[in-house]
Amino acid sequence: MKYFLFNTLGDTSNDGYCFTSDTPEGGVDSWDLIAGYRIADEYPNGIEKTVLRLEEEYPGLVLASYIGNADRMLAFRNDAAKVIIDINQNETEIIPFTLLDYKGKVRSEDYVFINPVGAVDCLNWKKSICTRDNEGNIEIYEKLVFARESLEHTPHLFRIRFNSSLYLFSELLANTLLSKGHTNLIFNDIEVT
Template sequence: MEYYLIDCLGDSNNLDLAFIDEDPDEIAEFGFRLTFGERMGDKFPEDAKIPLSEKQKGIQLLPFLGNSKRRLICNPDLTQLIKGMVDWEIEYLPFTLLNHRGRVHSADYQIINPIGAFDCLNMKATGGQLDDQDRLYCEDELVLDPKKLEQAPHLFRIKHAAHNYVASEAFLDACDDRGIRNLFADELEQQPAS
């Protein structure tokens, strides 16, 4: 099966689309948890609010909201698909999306936070180095090991590069079948470790 790296920016060519470039103010010091797949728990406020980007004035809502924070931000249809297909621990963090005037634009979206990361890289083919927090940097490109993918869920973060999300071909096909066509992803190379 093929696997794809999700582009959290969404469709950057369509300026009519809603775009987010902030987290809720209350989680400023804990945003790294959402970036690296750590549990937010009670650090995420029950009444979280996120404004639309001031730089990009689009307001159109689609199943996936593009954002610069590297978050999976999904509407109920996409969230239900994830819940139905993905056998992995995930936090679902609802928030209120505010328009450019500070009024409610939507209360339907959630930040999807897959917890932990899946060991799937061919480290030799990927190259790069690990820092003191076991995070990969200076990699040439992410290369997956097909043997490690045999038990892979349909949506996951990458061990050593947990700020990245990977979706299976089956998951993206299911999105397409539901008319969810704004979740963009690039195919990842697979190469068996020698």
């Protein structure tokens, strides 16, 4: 199966789309949403109401299928999230949030954060060019090369182990989202050996 690296910034060539560099307030924080851990375990009594605020310096008004953001969170509109959950069929949490404009007024209640639980060790470390910390986590990378055999039995959406804020989408999932007209989605080719 072919995979693509998802660009969490969204379509930066289209200034009309909403974008934020803000972090969530309330129930969860951005670390919860990119770590790959089961959020329900962190909040056994339930997650309190969560909001994500747009900022005045990013004037885009179009509420696309995906809200581009600088914190690498998967912020999808409900209809796109349903497609992802239906196809992925792997443990994936959904955390509803309220999207606010920069003045604090409600823009939408129709978005969720998607949290694919876990991560897959799928890199060809000999061919990838990256700097890793003492725990093996990728700090900076110039080039990521993926191991074909490690991608053979993976879900349609998953995180990359050692950098859980990077996401791979299968060709089936990416094509289904695009064919249904979902917007602000950028999928980049990956190198596989």
